[in-house]
């Protein structure tokens with residue numbers, strides 16, 4: 001049995017959706033970030049970065065970082081075809097875009113959403129927020145250009161990238177603008193969010209408390 005350490009509207013969205021997709025048995029353990037539970041010893045023992053999500057495996061080991069969790073699930077459940085296999089032609093493309101999403105997309109959302117973590121004075125915080133939003137728009141433009149499939153990120157069909165990108169679209173304040181200016185992202189999101197596994201994941205995020 002897997003244990004997913006999660007928070008409302010946090011990066012756990014993608015991990016949950018993939019666990020549902022592969023029909024893994026898992027328990028969801030809520031980390032109350034508004035009470036600071038992610039920085040308390042009990043959670044730091046599980047994930048020393050103090051970040052959510054984390055996934056405890058059936059062997060008792062825990063992995064944090066969405067990129068690591070996604071890669072782990074793709075490799076552990078190859079029949080679910082959450083990613084191209086190591087010898088498939090579009091495997092490098094998958095790895096590249098997954099890493100762009102985790103290393104650029106996620107932190108850019110965090111910078112825009114939590115500018116107070118990146119600056120001290122009110123003026124500097126306001127500047128970080130403004131720049132974060134501008135960078136987020138640039139990031140989504142990059143995603144729009146990177147999509148090679150008709151309804152999926154990759155030309156070869158559905159992959160974990162569709163869920164990861166969809167999660168990133170859940171966070172911006174002005175989603176209407178995001179979708180109206182990015183038609184390919186809209187199609188990928190619409191298609192991914194219609195999948196039962198993504199719907200199940202989002203159902204448990206119905207009470208937005210914490211964003212990235």
Ligand SMILES: N[C@@H](CCC(=O)N[C@@H](CS)C(=O)NCC(=O)O)C(=O)O
Pocket residue numbers: 009010011038050051052053064065066067102106110211212
């Ligand atoms: N790089 C991490 C980022 C995860 C992350 O920042 N999660 C947020 C919640 S959405 C968090 O734990 N924030 C608390 C913090 O950064 O101290 C990942 O991909 O899992």
